[in-house]
Amino acid sequence: MSARAEERPAGFFASIFSGWRLPGWAAPLLAAALAVLWSTAAVLAPGPRAGIAGLSLDTLFLLRDAAFGQRRPASEAKVAVILIDEPTYQVPPFEGLSKELWLPYFARVLQSLNEAAPKAIGMDMILTTSPDRFQRGYEREFLLALRAAADAKRMVLAKMQSQGPLILPSPGQRRAVNGLENIRSVNLTQDADGVIRSAPLRLPVIARDGAGQPDATENGFALELARRADPNLAVPDGTDMVVNFDGGAPFLTYSLADIHACAVAGNADFFASQFKDRVVLIATGLDVEDRLMTARRFINRGEALTAPRCTPVPDAARNLRQVDLARATMPGVFVHATAIDNLLRGEVLNRPEGIVRGMAVAATAGVAAVPALALPIGWAAVALGGVLVCVTALATFAFQHLLALPLIEALAASLLTFGMLLAFRFAVSDRDKRRIRHMFGLYLAPSVIEKMIATGHLPALGGERREMTFLFSDIAGFTTMTEAADPAVLLPALNNYLEGLFEIVMKHGGLVMDFAGDGVIAIFGAPADMPDHAARAVACAREMDDFTEAFRKEVAPTGLLFGHTRIGLHTGEATVGNFGAARRLKYTAMGDVVNAASRLEGLNKYFGTRVCMSAETRAASGDTDNRPLGSFFVKGKAQAIDVYQLLPPGADADETTRKYRAAYEALARGDVVAEALLAELAASAPEDGAVAFHLGRARAGERTVRVLMENK
Secondary structure (H helix, E strand, O other): OOHHHHHOOOOHHHHHHOOOOOOOOHHHHHHHHHHHHHHHHHHHOOOHHHHHHHHHHHHHHHHHHHHHOOOOOHHHOOEEEEEEOHHHHHOOOOOOOOHHHHHHHHHHHHHHHHHOOOOEEEEEOOOOOOHHHOOOOOOHHHHHHHHHHHHOOOEEEEEEOOOOOOEOOOHHHHHHOOHHHHEEEOOOOEOOOOOEOEEEOEEEEEOOOOOEEEEEEEEOHHHHHHHHHOOOOOOOOOOEEEOOOOOOOOOEEEEHHHHHHHHHOOOHHHHHHHHOOOEEEEEEOOOOOOEEEEOOOOOOOOOOOOOOOOOOOOHHHOOOOOOOOOOOEEEOHHHHHHHHHHHHHOOOOEOOOHHHHHHHHHHHHHHHHHHHHHOOHHHHHHHHHHHHHHHHHHHHHHHHOOEOOOHHHHHHHHHHHHHHHHHHHHHHHOHHHHHHHHHHOOOOOHHHHHHHHHHOOOOOOEEEEEEEEEEEEEEOOHHHHHHHOOHHHHHHHHHHHHHHHHHHHHHOOOEEEEEEOOEEEEEEOOOOOOOOHHHHHHHHHHHHHHHHHHHHHHHHHHOOOOOOEEEEEEEEEEEEEEEEEOOEEEEEEEOHHHHHHHHHHHHHHHHOOOEEEEHHHHHHHOOOOEEEEEEEEOOOOOOOEEEEEEOOOOHHHOHHHHHHHHHHHHHHHOOOHHHHHHHHHHHHOOOOHHHHHHHHHHHOOOOOOEEEOOOO
16 A cells, blocks of 8 residues: 555545645644534434423433432422322222212311311312212212312312313303313423423413314413412413422322321311411322333332321322332322422423524533644543533532533534544544654553654654753673574564563663663663653663563573663763655764763773662762772763662662772772772672772772773
8 A cells, every 4th residue: 555545534534624725733624623613513403302301301300319418398388289199099088989079078178177277179070970960969078178168269170181072060060160260281291302391381272162262372381370379470471381300208298098198187287287378289199090110210109199198098008109219200299399399489490492402412512622623532531521520519509509411412412522622633633643653662662652742743854952860781791602502592582571671671761772782781861851760760770680680580491591781871972863765764862961871881891780870860869879890981981980889779778888988988088908908898798899809909908999991
């Protein structure tokens, strides 16, 4: 494949950007803008994805409930609910009768409720049949109770709008409450996914035959009851309100059987304590009737009665239902109860729509685009996770303060944007970076590669001058060993040896400039700034020394007698950069400092030492575990180099090191006692090459530490 073909990007983004001549910053910016716009449109578009908005609201209820819990106890609710539950059907006088025959019992309850002075009473059920046609006067007490509550401006009955005629209470009930002005529709509208999230504030006026009246509207059931409770109520704009469901058990709920028994007992104090100044709803609360899927589906709890009882629980009503079972559905009356409570408290949710909603989603996707383009992929993923968590936390906090932000839409748009921009990076913007890593990764340190990537340019001719520490290594007696060794055994061992040194240099932040046969040439302090380059080089030398001594023992059984590894360290200014031809560059350093480091490595053979370093490296590193070897005039250097032997950690405090320093200082002063001190050391440590070297010079009359190395 030709170079031109290799450089041609592939895929969707390539087709957009490959032919354009844009500034370096423009293509990523344009890609981000397109990704944000497309993602926002995708999650907000009508159709199957429209259900995301409903899921977002349901999720916010779950998050708010988990973060903040139930907003207030049920005892503070402005609405109370009397339920026709399973126990009601099992106890006298309700047992065995249909609801149409319960009218005398409803009458006793309504009379007691009305006397307790509630704000309003709503019956969320429709009794369409009158028993009067079978037994004249059967519903008289019920109608009188309705009339009394209606005259007090408290009573609201239910009706249902359908595709055919209206479903209305019986004619007698309609007359008792003074006609349709006290009858309101209990219709609730489902979203496209079958979940109820809103309650109608106003509905079109429908005649009894089902015909609509143009431009005529009336209050919905919830708004009508709220207006009865507060005539000065501030009504939200629009025809619907988003119901702000609370978690836990937000309302006091009573069994109709218990409330009826309480009315029969004439316990007016109980009615006043429980229902005065509240809106009271009477409705069915069975397991199978009038149950709805609502936005509260993720936070529904069990349906145990939460209010205090007026009378003891009858034996027939015990353990009739599993009250702690949480289900996705709930009795429809609680939608109306929540809507009424929202209206009376002014806690109606504000749900942004249109441009505002789109801008909120686009802003979140835009934030997600930043790490997708600016960070390495791993860190970008972490940053994206942080963005999603922060957006979720912000949306939860806003929801607690009645603002329903488009959470799921924002998260989905962020993920889509992030994925598309990663694809863009792979196809377009990261293409050159991958090429650089592929070209130079085998012989340049990662820091060098990342510096080239950060600048956005390939290596160029030239360099810079900076202070660095140089490390040279070599294996003692390597040439002799290679003459007798089997190449099939030697080469793998040598590769393992050099691999180990390479990893150690990389570990300490150095750059391996070259492998010189059996040796390594490394620099510390380039190309990136490294204030502690000398200390890193010293630590690297110590670890290399430990590694090579262990390696010698490891390969000895194979017949390979590796010598000691000799290391030289020197610190100073040199020129470093990319040198060579434009099509074949090499990152390296040049200067007298480099040559001096090489000479220091060679000095080890004269002293039997393994690591020599200059005084400049010693001072820059702050190392104290070393001893002086002398001031050497090496080949090519007009000035002497003060050289030190690197010792194991803690050796500076040894008695032998102390005696050596005393002998060395005497030799530096030209004191005749230096010979005796060195002789004493040689007797106790005959293997110490530095002692033997200086003792030989002292016996030859050279009482100085300044040494001319003619051959090095």
